Amino acid sequence: EILSKEAVNGVGVDQELISAVPSWNPTFVERNFTDAEAAYCKSQPSPPASFAARWVGKEAVFKALGVSSKGAAAPMKDIEILPDESGVPTVALHGDAKAAAEAKGISKVLVSLSHSETTAIAFAQATSA
Amino acid sequence: EILSKEAVNGVGVDQELISAVPSWNPTFVERNFTDAEAAYCKSQPSPPASFAARWVGKEAVFKALGVSSKGAAAPMKDIEILPDESGVPTVALHGDAKAAAEAKGISKVLVSLSHSETTAIAFAQATSA
Amino acid sequence: EILSKEAVNGVGVDQELISAVPSWNPTFVERNFTDAEAAYCKSQPSPPASFAARWVGKEAVFKALGVSSKGAAAPMKDIEILPDESGVPTVALHGDAKAAAEAKGISKVLVSLSHSETTAIAFAQATSA
Numbered sequence: 001e002i003l004s005k006e007a008v009n010g011v012g013v014d015q016e017l018i019s020a021v022p023s024w025n026p027t028f029v030e031r032n033f034t035d036a037e038a039a040y041c042k043s044q045p046s047p048p049a050s051f052a053a054r055w056v057g058k059e060a061v062f063k064a065l066g067v068s069s070k071g072a073a074a075p076m077k078d079i080e081i082l083p084d085e086s087g088v089p090t091v092a093l094h095g096d097a098k099a100a101a102e103a104k105g106i107s108k109v110l111v112s113l114s115h116s117e118t119t120a121i122a123f124a125q126a127t128s129a
Numbered sequence: 130e131i132l133s134k135e136a137v138n139g140v141g142v143d144q145e146l147i148s149a150v151p152s153w154n155p156t157f158v159e160r161n162f163t164d165a166e167a168a169y170c171k172s173q174p175s176p177p178a179s180f181a182a183r184w185v186g187k188e189a190v191f192k193a194l195g196v197s198s199k200g201a202a203a204p205m206k207d208i209e210i211l212p213d214e215s216g217v218p219t220v221a222l223h224g225d226a227k228a229a230a231e232a233k234g235i236s237k238v239l240v241s242l243s244h245s246e247t248t249a250i251a252f253a254q255a256t257s258a
Numbered sequence: 259e260i261l262s263k264e265a266v267n268g269v270g271v272d273q274e275l276i277s278a279v280p281s282w283n284p285t286f287v288e289r290n291f292t293d294a295e296a297a298y299c300k301s302q303p304s305p306p307a308s309f310a311a312r313w314v315g316k317e318a319v320f321k322a323l324g325v326s327s328k329g330a331a332a333p334m335k336d337i338e339i340l341p342d343e344s345g346v347p348t349v350a351l352h353g354d355a356k357a358a359a360e361a362k363g364i365s366k367v368l369v370s371l372s373h374s375e376t377t378a379i380a381f382a383q384a385t386s387a
Contacts, residue, residue, distance in 0.1 A: 250271055252271040
C-alpha cells in the first residue's frame with residue numbers, strides 16, 4: 001500500500017512595474033528567458049507586459065523554492081514558464097533550479113501571472129508529494 | 130478504509146485598477162454579479178472598490194480553475210463570492226463554472242481579496258480532494 | 259498506522275502603498291512589531307519598505323487564519339514574521355493569533371512578501387495537518 005501526501009512547501013509573490021523590466025534589452029532577454037519564452041512573449045499583444053509578467057513569475061517561483069539569496073548569477077533561465085494547451089502558465093525547471101527543487105523534495109510548482117497597464121504581478125506555490 | 134488526499138490543482142492571481150471596473154454600469158453589474166453580490170457591494174463603504182475586488186476575485190478563481198480562454202461569454206456570474214459569517218470571502222460555483230470544476234475533480238476553491246485606494250487584487254486556489 | 263493529511267485552510271492577500279504605513283511613528287511600530295522585527299526592518303536598505311512589506315504580511319496571515327473582523331485591537335504583534343537562515347520569511351504565532359490558529363487546527367502558515375518602489379504586497383496560506 002502506497003500513500004501519497006502532498007504538502008505545500010513554499011509560496012512566492014512578486015511584482016514589478018512593467019517599465020522597470022528591460023525587455024527592450026536583448027542581453028537581458030537572452031540571459032533570462034528561454035528561446036520558447038521569448039518567442040511567446042514577442043507574439044503577445046504587449047510584449048513588454050508579457051516579458052514583465054513572466055519575469056515576476058520567475059521571481060515568484062524562485063521565492064517559492066525557498067532558495068537563499070540569489071545574487072547576480074541567479075539562473076532565471078532555468079525557471080521556464082510557458083502556457084499549456086489551455087493557456088495556463090506552466091513551470092518547467094532546468095539546471096540549478098531543478099536540482100534545488102529536487103533536493104527539497106518539491107515535485108510540482110504552480111504559478112499565476114497578471115498584468116495591469118503599469119504593473120505585473122505573480123504568485124507561485126511549490127508542493128512536495 | 131478510506132484515505133483522503135488533497136492536492137492543489139491550480140492557483141490564480143488578478144489585479145485591476147478600481148477605476149477600470151465599470152461598476153457604475155448597471156448592465157455590467159447585472160451580467161457579472163449575482164443579486165446577493167451586488168447587494169453586498171452596494172452596502173460597503175466604497176461600492177466601486179468592493180465591486181472591483183470581487184471582479185478580480187472572479188478572474189482569479191477563473192484562472193485557478195484552469196479553464197481555457199474565456200472570451201466574451203465568460204460566466205463570471207457563475208463564480209459567486211460572498212462573505213461567510215466571519216467575513217471571509219467564500220466561493221460558490223454555479224452553471225458552467227461548477228461543471229468545469231467538477232470535470233477537473235476540484236472540490237474546494239479559496240479566495241482572498243484586497244484593495245488599496247487605487248487597485249484591487251485577488252488570489253485564488255483550487256484543490257481536489 | 260498514522261496517516262497525515264494536509265489541507266489548505268485559508269489564503270490571504272494584502273497590499274498597501276508603502277507611504278501609507280506609518281513606520282516613522284514609534285508608537286505604531288511598538289504596537290505592531292516585535293523587537294526582532296523592528297531591528298530587522300531597520301537593518302534593511304529601505305526600512306519603510308521593509309516595515310510595509312511585513313505589515314501587509316501580517317494582514318495577509320490574519321486573513322488566511324480566517325478570524326473575524328479585527329477591529330482596533332488586532333494583535334498584529336502576535337503575528338511575527340522573520341527571515342529564516344535562507345532569508346525566507348517565516349511566520350511565528352503568539353498569544354491570541356496562536357490560540358485562534360490552534361482552535362482551527364492550523365499547523366503551518368506560509369507567507370511571501372514583495373515590494374516595488376511604491377507598493378508592498380503579501381500572500382499567506384494556512385494549512386492544517
